[in-house]
Amino acid sequence: MFSGFLTTIVFLPAAAALVVAMLRREQHIRWFAIGATVVELVLTVVLFLAYDRTEGGVQFIDRIGQWIPIAGFRAEYLLGVDGLSLPLVLLTGLLGAAAAFASWRISVRVKEYFIWLLILQTAVTGVFVSLDFLLFFIFWEIELLPMYFLISIWGSGRPQYSALKFVIFTLTGSAFMLVGILALYLTADINTFAMVSIPEAGIVGIPELIPGARLLLPAGLIFAFLFIAFAVKLPLWPLHNWLPDAHTDAPTAVSVMLAGVLLKMGGYGLLRVAVGMFQESPGFQIDQVAWLLAALAAVSVLYGAVLTLRQTDLKRLIAYSSVSHMGYVVLGVSSIVAVADVGTGGLNGAAMQLFTHGVITGLLFLLVGMAYERTHTRYIPDLGGLAGKMPFIATGFLLAGLASLGLPGLGGFVAEIMVFLGTFPVWGWATVLGAFGVVLAAGYILWMVQRVFFGPPRQHLGHLHDAHWVDMIPVVGLAIPIVLIGIYPGWLVDVFKMGIEATLR
């Protein structure tokens, strides 16, 4: 089985990076890279539309049996999408293109920059479409390299510190994850890296094998190892401290990718692995720690929101708000314990939150980047009255901000109401606490909008230009899905629904 479509999608950016390496003129590099990400976006849209919704399951399988030719080593090159990963591939395509557009003003070491950015996109896409655990891990790790260089070379503030902090946190998580993966693989009853079962390809995956397996390590321990890796990435309190630094110091496009896509790897892992594999694992089930997930989620939401209220740096503010909003993903996941009684509303909400938070926060970072480029400051007290001078940026920012605070009609509300409705019957207290985060969100978003965009124009900021047409493309491109989801969420929910259904046993 090898349709090659997914392989193309995964490696197109990397191939483009190779071409970029051979280009000379900086302007050519920029436009070629942007063009490549646009083609990539078109491919992901085609993929999203071509996925057969009546059939469901894993589709577009690319499989090379033994790509590592060692006798008995059962690692495969196995790509495929199902309802869970399909929207996230689309998300990566969207934000990848947005990030490339947001980079068209980069003037330092242009070639290197775009090479790293394109490799990053390949790595993240690879994470979402890999159905072989080892391959998944490899892509997961590859993503670190470009991130490290992108932050430390093109960042601001304390780039080296933040880049290193990001790498150390993620690597620590990865170390745990690797142990978990190996413990599963080395268990005689499992002895496979297949993350899902694909009946038509004759693949029997870990979720199906784990219930009867005599595991090498206690199931709870394996779960904890894997969970830590995802919790760092998500990030979940108290493993969140890398995020504000990395986001704040990264260049705009990298913040967009980081908030928009990289955090989603954690949420995806949580749903695919933590939920998918540990519902009936022997000796330990995810149900047993659902209360803990709910509690950590509630803490993340409120803690993140309260700290967001204290931030005076625009990017740092949005970074902390991500901590708060990603808490909703875990809150939704915690409803797994009663999925037989209350249905999959919470889990679907969690998946939706991955997508909506991705576009919304991506858009916020994009616009903050534009404002920063013009005013040369992100310190909120120094800003003010920008709306009069840059109405397009202000309008876009207000839209994204309102979506972030959960305004109905925009994407964020859909995910949040689904998480709340789906989780309230199971973890009432955690949901009530988490829902209060919405009130706080209104506080920090509107406070920021007021300070930055409203009020009289500030003289010391000088003459400011509104968005250039190249800037407008990604803003409009991200605003469209936010509105589309807000008004008619069915097109996305119906896809996620199939993926979630498949992960349940």
Added chain:
Amino acid sequence: MTEALAWLIILLPLASFVAVALVIRPFFNRWSIAAGWVTIAAIAGSFVLSLVAAAAVFNDGSIAYPSRQWIAAPGLVIPFGILLDPLTAVMLVVASGVSLLVQIYSQGYMRGDRGYARYFAYMSLFTASMLGLVLARSIVQMFFFWELVGLCSYLLIGFWFTRPAAAAAAKKAFLVTRLGDFGFLLAVLYLFFQGGELLDVPTLYEAIHAGLIATSVATWIGLGIFAGAVGKSAQFPLHTWLPDAMEGPTPVSALIHAATMVAAGVFLVARFFPLIELSGTTMDVIALIGGFTAVFAASMGLVANDIKRVMAYSTVSQLGYMMLALGVGAYIPAIFHLFTHAWFKALLFLSAGSVNHAAGTFDMRYMGGLRKYMPATYAVMIIGGLSLAGIFPLAGFWSKDEVLVGALENGSPVGIMTFLLGLIAVLMTAFYMFRAVFMTFHGSWRGGADAEAAANASAHPAPQAAGGHAGDGHGDGHGDGHGDEHGSHGGVHLAESPLVMVLPMGILAAAAIFAGILVNPPTALGPIEKHFFGEYAAHNKPVFPTHEDAVRAGAEPHFNLVIALASTALAVAGIGLAYTFYGRGQASVSLPAPLAKVHRVLTRKYYFDELYERVLVNNLFYRRFSAAFEWIDTNWIDGFNYRVTLWTERSGRALTHLQNGQIQAYGTAIALGVLLTLAAYFVWGA
């Protein structure tokens, strides 16, 4: 009426929003005048369709169009659809009717404003949201439009966003109402917990009718819904945003205060009345908060010098009446009062805007004598004032009386208490209303904006002194002395407003007179049946049997002559009192010492802004609570990370001593290692 037509009521203004926001504003802003016409045409269409809908309800009874699925996941189905019942019909007519007149007026009022197209885009969305709210069939759908209504008020209150006070007021409105919305959200969650199908209102009504909802459940859900209504309708203790909301353009205030934002709260409670009614506790809470707010807000209106703020307090107070009525079970009188209030309050706000057009300020201390220059505005303002004060036979008289009768006939201690509160508010209402009329129109002209600017220049060296920060954008010294800070056109030109503004005022004045007697007459008047409005609103067949039983009891307005006389006497006394003090247009009245203290408390709004913003939010929450979190984040959590790295580094450094490059040392280590391994082998291995 087909379902498509019903949807069109929402979609027309929505389409006008899209057209103005995405086409006219970005690409044809030079012809922004078109934005006004597009908006008016769309809302006129909605108004006509609303009348058709009201007629359809009259002929066929309530119509529940099919319920569809907005989100459908296993175990989580969020329905949506259209529900057209008498309550919806009344709200439709009020919202689209008032909005239509306001838009026409706005063409004059907003002429030449830089944000002309943007203004009409927001207004279209505002109207669409309100119409969407009242047509909603499921509670999540209501929440959806409810929040959009809040958004539009935010956008419109902060319409002149370069003014710090406007930006602060907009944020305040959104945040305070969102606090209430949290309660609403929890009510939605709890209702869903009782059964996913209950999100659909007709299904919920049936469940209530079948006795499937326990009282305790009804209490909590009712209180949550009421919390949302308290925020939106600016009831105590979430009333603080409404007076500040005067920073928006005056036609916006008219719309917010008459037919959209604040009316939404009353509508919501009315919509869930069958549920709320199950719980005596919830009903009492609603009645008491409503009654208290009626007096509390009116008392602040007594001393306000800003004409729009007087109206704002009046709105809060009148909404208190409606809540009170709902709380004592007088459902029909509440809706009736909502209906009449919409017309005369819109009229009063538009009059205030007209006054501002001439005087350039909203501060009544700088007005006076305007009746000479603007007789039409004077006349309609008197009409609106009399209607608000409840003078026979104007619209306000009929509805206010029914509310009072309802409270008294409730008979319980709460009923009596709220009845008395209602009576006190009657006196206050008449006083503040006519104080405003006299200060504005009587006496002699005191210079308007020019005089105010001169006074401010001598009082505050810096012209921007009154704006500033979010927390203290109001009340340095005397409550509301910043007429020039909000939405005023600046510049004095003493003349009557143009016809495009006066005409809508005239229509509203007619409504303020006749919307009571002709709509809900105590006896049949020619073709108009006796108690037409009450019968109509109670006419709920065939969809919701329960609702009708509950409601019909209150449908008959037991006209009570004693109460009518008493309340009229109080109103007349209030007007007389106002005339005594302000009849010759006095700008201020000197008070004896103890009253001056009361006056100060009232002008400072009972210090609620200080309590909320300075004490609770700033000091307690921001400086202490969230600062503590930040400290923990830096010192404990990130501190732990830091210590881990520190110890890693230190232990690494310590281990570097082993790798010192001396071959001798390495040789020793190797030899020792071999020896130890051998020793171990001999001891344990063999």
